[in-house]
Amino acid sequence: MSDLEWNPTDFSPELCPRFEPQEKYRFPAPRDYSILCTQLRDGGGAEGSGLHMTSTVVETSFTKTHTLSRVRPCRGCAPHSWNADGHCSNIETTCEPVIAAKPKVRTQIVNGDTKPQRATTSVLVSTSxxxxxxxxxxxxxxxxxxxxxxxxxxxxxxxxxxxxxxxxxxxxxxxxxxxxxxxxxxxxxxxxxxxxxxxxxxxxxxxxxxxxxxxxxxxxxxxxxxxxxxxxxxxxxxxxxxxxxxxxxxxxxxxxxxxxxxxxxxxxxxxxxxxxxxxxxxxxxxxxxxxxxxxxxxxxxxxxxxxxxxxxxxxxxxxPETPSYLVLVGKEQEAARSLQWFRGPQADVGKELLIIRNNVLAAHSDRFNNPGKHGLISILNPILITCGLMVFQRFSGANAFNSYAVSIFRQTFGGMDPHSGAVAVAFVQLLSSLLSGLLIDTVGRLPLLIASSVFMSMALAGFGSFAYYDNVHRSRGYVVAQYDWIPLLCVLVFTIAFSMGISPISWLLIGELFPLEYRGLGSALATSFSYAGAFISVKTFVDFQEMFGLHGAFWFYSAVSIGSLCFIVCFVPETKGKDLSEMNSRNQGT
CATH class of the missing domain: 1.20.1250.20 (MFS general substrate transporter like domains)
Structure with missing residues (x-):
């Protein structure tokens, strides 16, 4: 009749206090489920054999699958009864999507005149x-x-x-x-x-x-x-x-x-x-x-x-193309193959694919029923969060410093080579980025953003204070070369805080916060804000320096970092470990 698949998974202890797992079958659902249950009941030897049949029905938009489990109770347990429809009276139903896998060994139930003659089982291990x-x-x-x-x-x-x-x-x-x-x-x-x-x-x-x-x-x-x-x-x-x-x-x-x-x-x-x-x-x-x-x-x-x-x-x-985009354009079979490619050949992807599809359908349904509401309101919150983070990131002074690192160090270093300081900052930036990849998914986005803003503001304020102190002494004919380590330390602290917090996370949140159907638009807006801020900050650094001095420019950047701290605490959500569909529902207010 069909391919069967055996998987030695756990069974519900409610069936029997001391049960022994024996077999679990998975196969495409037949048209008449009651007939199959009757066949398995008779062929499985439920009468007098002490074998208990349980069934699970799973239905998704991609496949409909029945899962039958057969458990051998311990000694002394009476055989379980079957109702008139051919179902076990103790059937339990759960929702466990099953994606069909290629069987290594085929098993068939052969029907006789009154009951099956033989049922054989083979092993095909799968993983979710x-x-x-x-x-x-x-x-x-x-x-x-x-x-x-x-x-x-x-x-x-x-x-x-x-x-x-x-x-x-x-x-x-x-x-x-x-x-x-x-x-x-x-x-x-x-x-x-x-x-x-x-x-x-x-x-x-x-x-x-x-x-x-x-x-x-x-x-x-x-x-x-x-x-x-x-x-x-x-x-x-x-x-x-x-x-x-x-x-x-x-x-x-x-x-x-x-x-x-x-x-x-x-x-x-x-x-x-x-x-x-x-x-x-x-x-x-x-x-x-x-x-x-x-x-x-x-x-x-x-x-x-x-x-x-x-x-x-x-x-x-x-x-391959991303599964989310393929579902968005109605190519569900290609989406299933793409998701299987990314999750591995033995992975169960049915549940995840169903979540993606339901998320897309729900978004389209909401847009059709409430076109005015979900045309803008559904992405207003992600726009404010991502664009706000981009503005604070770009006006924190990072781009200006990267563009004028040598000249800045030349103004604040007494005897140290400014090029050596710039190289040191570049290496620290790389190492910090390596560490951020580990911390983002362990510590979380929000704690890193908060810590980043705090240390950035302190480092920028410290650098500005040293620049002011150094400028005053230089005007009096003194050079404070023995304190060259202070501006370098401030810049290194700033670089670590920036590279481990607001720099990578602000880009990560673009892909996490926007609903699927607006992800392209949201990414465009946030990216445009980012580069507009970068262009303006680099072009205005010289003007800030001429108007307020080097120390005034960095004090301004420190104030921006303090503003980013307030913004993060008030508006930015934690997205660690959350599915995109869960965050989309929250942002849309559903």
């Missing part, structure tokens, strides 16, 4: 526990996108230095062949136009994700790599402006889609860790650019960076 290996491999493949973004982020510093060095050499030799001249103002645009491009990329990325997360990554990787190849052969500084804008545009899309992809394919236990992997690879990219840029000129460095998006394209080509 997901495997992490596919999710980890997917995260490593996606991390090539942030790696490319980090390479681009770190490109401007060595590239501008290389351009200026070649220009100075050409001035001394009088040979300007293949030399691009660059002014200080042009250099500032080379450094910042990628952020402006990222602003528009964030706006476009949310719309593009309607065509699929995987497809957008594949398509964006091509112009991303091409922008760096064009930089290699740039004939004038205006071409570098254009390629910087295009590179930033593609960078924002890749970062946003990668984060959403991770949030949709990772289980709750490791979602935060895998999200932190993206940030870690971004920091690795910056370090590689700084290190390699010390030995290569700006054209050669651009050639190296162009390889990263190409490797991303090849890696993503072997990965």
């Amino acid at each position: 526990q997901p495997h992490y290996i596919s999710q980890v491999l997917a995260a490593l493949a996606l991390a090539l996108g942030p790696l490319a973004a980090g390479l681009g982020k770190g490109y401007s510093s060595p590239a501008i230095a290389s351009l200026q060095e070649k220009q100075q050499f050409a001035i001394h030799t009088g040979n300007f062949t293949n030399i691009l001249t660059i002014s200080p103002q042009q250099a500032s645009w080379v450094a910042s136009l990628s952020l402006l491009g990222a602003l528009f990329g964030g706006m476009f990325g949310g719309i593009a994700m309607k065509f699929g997360r995987r497809k957008v990554l594949l398509i964006t990787s091509i112009p991303f790599s091409a922008s760096w190849l064009v930089t290699v052969f740039a004939k004038n500084i205006e071409m570098m402006f254009a390629t910087g804008f295009v590179g930033g545009f593609c960078c924002a899309i890749v970062l946003m889609v990668s984060q959403v992809y991770i949030s949709e394919i990772a289980v709750a236990d490791i979602r935060g860790c895998l999200s932190a992997v993206l940030k870690i690879f971004g920091h690795v990219g910056v370090l590689i650019s700084f290190a390699v840029g010390a030995y290569l000129d700006w054209r050669e460095l651009a050639m190296v960076i162009s390889c990263a998006p190409l490797v991303l394209f090849i890696s993503v080509a072997y990965m």
